[in-house]
Amino acid sequence: MIKFATIGTNWITEEFIKAAKEIPDFSLKAVYSRTEEKAKQFAAKVGAAQTFTSLEELANSEDIDAVYIASPNSFHAEQAILLMNHGKHVLCEKPLASNTAEVQAMIEAAKQNSVVLMEAMKTTLLPNFQAIRNHIHKIGKVRRYFASYCQYSSRYDAYKQGIVLNAFNPAFSNGALMDIGVYCLYPMVVLFGKPLRIKASSMMLESGVDGEGSIILDYGDMDAVVMYSKITNSYVPAEIQGEEGSIILDTIHTPQKVEIRYRDGRIEDITEAQLHHPMYYETKEFIELIQNEKRESEINSHYHSLTTIEIIEAARKQTGIVFPADK
Structure with missing residues (x-):
């Protein structure tokens, strides 16, 4: 025990x-x-x-x-x-x-x-993320990773009324990139490692945190595009595009359905049963x-955590997101 x-x-x-x-x-x-x-x-x-x-x-x-x-x-x-x-x-x-x-x-x-x-x-240890790792070779040379996680925060209504709760307070190192964007970035790092360079943009709120943002990440022979938001919703799936086909995930944070769509029109369902609570x-x-x-952990490793926070920090520097913890 x-x-x-x-x-x-x-x-x-x-x-x-x-x-x-x-x-x-x-x-x-x-x-x-x-x-x-x-x-x-x-x-x-x-x-x-x-x-x-x-x-x-x-x-x-x-x-x-x-x-x-x-x-x-x-x-x-x-x-x-x-x-x-x-x-x-x-x-x-x-x-x-x-x-x-x-x-x-x-x-x-x-x-x-x-x-x-x-x-x-949680994402990278779920059965359906393991399914992606097991089947990604089938789509050939990977050329693009795309992930979107945009979820309207219940605390944003209070923010618009002048009440700044923790979720939108830079004193607590919060904001869309930290709280939501990380779900797009961590799986990318586990699958593809550290990018060569990034280009980030953010929509800043008056409180000093980002409400939403996007990052383009250059891997040399492929790129990655991630979008995240705490002030809007999005309903588009995530996608890993290869030369022979694409892996489609219904959501990046907790994938429940995963399939491969091949160039020749075939569709292969590679979904694994998730028998337990996501956590x-x-x-x-x-x-x-x-x-x-x-x-x-070999999957949620120190290297993957460090690489992810390095990307987040680089994006924050590009877009002017500063926390008291940085000083």
Whole structure:
């Protein structure tokens, strides 16, 4: 059994716990919140016996093996490094941190303390992403990767009324690229590695974060185009175009249907059954790394996380997105 604590009392933490409880070796021991009242309320809701309001006490607890972090992006690095310095394994929500320097510091802490650090990017561990990796050779030379994730944020209505919630506050290292665009970029990096150069554009909001944006990425013999938004919806599928055919994904973040459309008109359904909650697969990967005494996922690897944040940071520099964490 791997004994977990969680940081964050939001809906994503609830979803994580729901998914993780499908795994026999998962044991939820504690939850953390800055306030005792919220910690107790959340613990009662999710069935945790213990609460923490001090990160230091959580880090020093011998009852905890691993921590799932779902706090605002700007807190990820500091919290993760503290926990890893006390021997805790860390599964941290995407994006892993605010910038490249923070991710590098987190990776160094993981190595120094011989603990698992993994970015909780669900997409790349889903059965249908594995199907893409298994079948991509069938489409011949890949010439383009296209991914769009545009989802109107429920918090945008409040923003338009003058209320700037966390999702649109640069103090928390948020915005469309960080929160949504990462879902387009991380799978691309796993499939194709690091691009040679990028060209980014963003639609900036008055609060100092991007509401939407696009990036063109040059790989030399192929290109990639990603679009993301927190202020509009999009309904177009993702596509990997090859010289012999194209792989079509219904969505980039949680693909449920994947097919190959060949140049000769044939259509091959390569969809794999997803039998569990989407967050089950990342949690299972993380737990198995701990149990097998491995320190890094081959798919959600340190290299893939570092490359993704390097792309994000380069795009931010091109479009003028600056966070307090950068200073």
